[in-house]
Amino acid sequence: MTRTQLINSLNTVLNQGNQLSTVVFAVMKESFEIKKLNIDNNEISTIQEMFLRSIREKIINVEEQTIIKVSEADNRANTVFHYDLDLPTGLDFYSSPLTDGIANFSFANDDLGKIDSLIIKIGTETNQIKIFKKLSPVEVLGRGGFLLRKARTQLERFTEKILNLTPSFNAVFVGDTYIFLDLKLLENSYGFHDVIVREANNSVQLIQALQILTTTEGIVELLGKTSFARKVVKIKNSPVILKQIPNAQIITFTQRHPSLANKMRYSDDGTQIILHTKKSRELFIKMLDDAYLTSELTEQYYESSAKDVVEGEEDASNNQEETQN
Structure with a gap:
């Protein structure tokens, strides 16, 4: 895939305007089981716009950015990587179909602290992208240590975990092609x-x-x-x-x-x-x-x-x- 083809493929999805819809999935640690996150519709619109803006800022609008195959990767800067090998075992879930049959994340049975990463699917029935986002420790607040919150004149312990969603992402799947922003995630993935x-x-x-x-x-x-x-x-x-x-x-x-x-x-x-x-x-x-x-x-x-x-x-x-x- 050339950079022009990549930009065209992304714009084909992004330019669908009001027809776009977004679903966010959680990938659980260890099992890599995928769960659908039930998010308020108003917040889904905000999440969608945040990641569309991030796609533009990190790929589409980046001048002189190059695209290179992972099998031919070198140390040049301002590059995104076309993954042309088999997905490593640790990222095999990324190729799983995201269907309506996927179970919802349950606060009764699941733990926010055990979410490894997110897959954000944006598009229509015919044109869509899948954004992959590995969660960093600071993006799940309350995982390790504890939080304090204001309670009248004192601080008290906040026992719930919070998902702090930021616009950063690691990869995008578009037009049957995996595009990674850097190689660190791949190099640290089990099976790579x-x-x-x-x-x-x-x-x-x-x-x-x-x-x-x-x-x-x-x-x-x-x-x-x-x-x-x-x-x-x-x-x-x-x-x-x-x-x-x-x-x-x-x-x-x-x-x-x-x-x-x-x-x-x-x-x-x-x-x-x-x-x-x-x-x-x-x-x-x-x-x-x-x-x-x-x-x-x-x-x-x-x-x-x-x-x-x-x-x-x-x-x-x-x-x-x-x-x-």
């Missing part, structure tokens, strides 16, 4: 590491197919660290692999580039790389991600994990004419 390792192993198979390494065992050993595994996932879309750069050219590059020279070893016949240290494995993965760049103007070497392909004006113009024709 398993998803990343599974995808990373697929990338390792691509490396094996190149037959450029004497062994990939050292890379597999480092997949236990999520940050490294994510870097391995990225290389499945690397131009080094997609453009089928010859092994001999890759090996020559590792021998000559200042950041890579003398960091790796090679087989006796010089046709394969030996990754004998943790550092060499990390550098090799970074190299496959095409992170080592050179300025044509200054011939200065740079490292960058965030890269956007630049299309020449003439090529872009030709492409536009072809599209119009």
Whole structure:
């Protein structure tokens, strides 16, 4: 999904005006059971407007914001993330259908303090979004410690819990696509590491197919660290692999580039790389991600994990004419 497609999909929902309706669901801790919150209709309108405004402020109206797939995520700022992997076990409930058959949250049987997160469904029968909001400790007042309230001339203990609803949110589901505002929630979700390792192993198979390494065992050993595994996932879309750069050219590059020279070893016949240290494995993965760049103007070497392909004006113009024709 491109940013333009994302904005159009969101506006398709937001521009339905008075036809919009909103339902708020609670996701309970541990069980991840979904319960419908029975909220006063007047307050529902306020909640709806609050989150629509938040969608505009955090996505639609943000200038120069980019969208990038989670499998290709890098460290660039002002970015939202298109989730293109399997949902981790800890967020699997997010894909559950929100039907009329879902039970109501009951103050007799349920506890506000045990609400983990909220799902806010806004839209019509044909066009809708699902906003996911992880509750922070300060958004459920009375969960841990206790509250004091004014009682005539004294303060007395307030024993009820209060849901403090703020406009912040973590993700939105629109047009069959999950969009996350940041990666922290994903990285802390149960099962996310398993998803990343599974995808990373697929990338390792691509490396094996190149037959450029004497062994990939050292890379597999480092997949236990999520940050490294994510870097391995990225290389499945690397131009080094997609453009089928010859092994001999890759090996020559590792021998000559200042950041890579003398960091790796090679087989006796010089046709394969030996990754004998943790550092060499990390550098090799970074190299496959095409992170080592050179300025044509200054011939200065740079490292960058965030890269956007630049299309020449003439090529872009030709492409536009072809599209119009």
